[in-house]
Amino acid sequence: MRFKRVAAVAAAATLALGMAACGGDDSDEGTGAGSKSFAAGSTMERLNKAQKIKVGTKFDQPGFGQKGLSGKPEGFDVEIAKIIVKELGIPEDKIEYVETPSKVREDVIVNGTVDLVAATYTINDKRKERIAFAGPYYEAGQNIMVRKDDTSITGPDSFKDGTKKVCSVTGSTPIEEIKKYVKDVATQVVPFDTYDKCRDALKSGQVDAVTTDNVILLGYIAKDEASFKMAGDNFTKEPYGIGVKKEDTDFRNFINDVLEKAMQDGRWKKAWDDTAGKFGATLGDAPTINRY
Amino acid sequence: MSVLIDKFDVFAGGFWLTLQICFLAAIGALILGAVVAVLRISPVPPLRALGTAYVTVFRNLPLTVVMFFAAFGLPALGSNANFLRIPGLDAVFSRLGTDLPYFRFALIALSLYTAAFVCEALRSGVNAVPPGQAEAARSLGLTFGQNLRYVVLPQSWKASIVPLGSVIIAMIKNSALVGFFGVIGDLSQTADQLTSAGGYAFIPVAIGISVGYLIMTVPLGALLDRIEKRQAVAR
Numbered sequence: 001m002r003f004k005r006v007a008a009v010a011a012a013a014t015l016a017l018g019m020a021a022c023g024g025d026d027s028d029e030g031t032g033a034g035s036k037s038f039a040a041g042s043t044m045e046r047l048n049k050a051q052k053i054k055v056g057t058k059f060d061q062p063g064f065g066q067k068g069l070s071g072k073p074e075g076f077d078v079e080i081a082k083i084i085v086k087e088l089g090i091p092e093d094k095i096e097y098v099e100t101p102s103k104v105r106e107d108v109i110v111n112g113t114v115d116l117v118a119a120t121y122t123i124n125d126k127r128k129e130r131i132a133f134a135g136p137y138y139e140a141g142q143n144i145m146v147r148k149d150d151t152s153i154t155g156p157d158s159f160k161d162g163t164k165k166v167c168s169v170t171g172s173t174p175i176e177e178i179k180k181y182v183k184d185v186a187t188q189v190v191p192f193d194t195y196d197k198c199r200d201a202l203k204s205g206q207v208d209a210v211t212t213d214n215v216i217l218l219g220y221i222a223k224d225e226a227s228f229k230m231a232g233d234n235f236t237k238e239p240y241g242i243g244v245k246k247e248d249t250d251f252r253n254f255i256n257d258v259l260e261k262a263m264q265d266g267r268w269k270k271a272w273d274d275t276a277g278k279f280g281a282t283l284g285d286a287p288t289i290n291r292y
Numbered sequence: 293m294s295v296l297i298d299k300f301d302v303f304a305g306g307f308w309l310t311l312q313i314c315f316l317a318a319i320g321a322l323i324l325g326a327v328v329a330v331l332r333i334s335p336v337p338p339l340r341a342l343g344t345a346y347v348t349v350f351r352n353l354p355l356t357v358v359m360f361f362a363a364f365g366l367p368a369l370g371s372n373a374n375f376l377r378i379p380g381l382d383a384v385f386s387r388l389g390t391d392l393p394y395f396r397f398a399l400i401a402l403s404l405y406t407a408a409f410v411c412e413a414l415r416s417g418v419n420a421v422p423p424g425q426a427e428a429a430r431s432l433g434l435t436f437g438q439n440l441r442y443v444v445l446p447q448s449w450k451a452s453i454v455p456l457g458s459v460i461i462a463m464i465k466n467s468a469l470v471g472f473f474g475v476i477g478d479l480s481q482t483a484d485q486l487t488s489a490g491g492y493a494f495i496p497v498a499i500g501i502s503v504g505y506l507i508m509t510v511p512l513g514a515l516l517d518r519i520e521k522r523q524a525v526a527r
Contacts, residue, residue: 126491171484
């Protein structure tokens, strides 16, 4: 009798284990309400129960978040967001993407319009006053794009003599950064609302350079190698992070754990190779997660 | 709201640049608009057609498109709008004389666009003058120019001034677009700079720039009201 009971328990246990293992091949493994257990009252639990999540990203950033013919944004930011969402136990198709141009990113997080923002979002102290960052998951840097035949610009210091004109997007971090190098902002810095316009102004000779994060410039150079080239190395460090609510430390820690895991198991690199990596941009080493 | 105090110099700089743009563009639009209005009411059919064509094109295109053509079409045609580097004037309005053409391009776009509306405001004033006045002037032997100058325009002015003021107020608000077409540091571009790169909350900054625009537009509106009241008495 006693033996029988032990055998029965063992058989039941084997059966249970076997069933759990069976689910392993399914791509939506472990999604669904209650599929993962999170601390009661946490953001992760709330999102998992709701089985939907709002992700803020860019719709116009080649390689990072660009809305194409498929109707859904595609890019490295989007892939990173998908990795996080999956770890929350929510299937990919339950993500609602919200376009978050640079200007509105803090506001949509503070107002709760989105649950997280992955939108080429540079981590800096000023922004940390209003929101919190998980990551970084990529380290970009500001660089300068010039016409192919131009040898007079070799780096940001080339703007110090006051003759070279440089273009960037209005209200962006790079335009504020390059202002430190130019002699006279009024005669040297040209703002447009999109980088496409900067590229056209560069091509037609109205400006001598376009400056912004290297990955964006690489996208343009990849499309028109005959006209443009990079001038020198990155001269800033722009660590991209995931923006979440300032007080939500649990959620931030959770995302940090997910990112760390993804960097180790290759999902991070695969996300890059499938998206921005196609433009020839190099990924570099995995950045160290900053748990502040 | 501390951004309004902390960054007061940024707001003030933006206000000053917007004021410069609006002042110059208003002069350009008023002159050009008056010329087009004269064309549209002139007795010569080809000139009338020219005036009508101008108004049709520029009144019906979005300002963004006009701006786009100015900023990208003129360079393609090989022009840097250097004719606007008016000696003397560029000493006061320093942006006018720089190597960077975008301030001048923006002025051209704003002036061209607003001139179409100025023309129509002036013409509606002319139409408000009873036709008998112009006929009487003609029968006295006044030429077209004399007729306009001594008989029609002094009377039409009263009917034009209020719509003209509205056109200029609209132009001041429209000037918010220049920051997206290569002009650095105007009032609305300031907002971009503070909210996006500076990380300040949008609402206080928006309040700041609203105040800036209101400082320009409200006194103009009040002035128009005054002129209108005076003329009501004079009539």
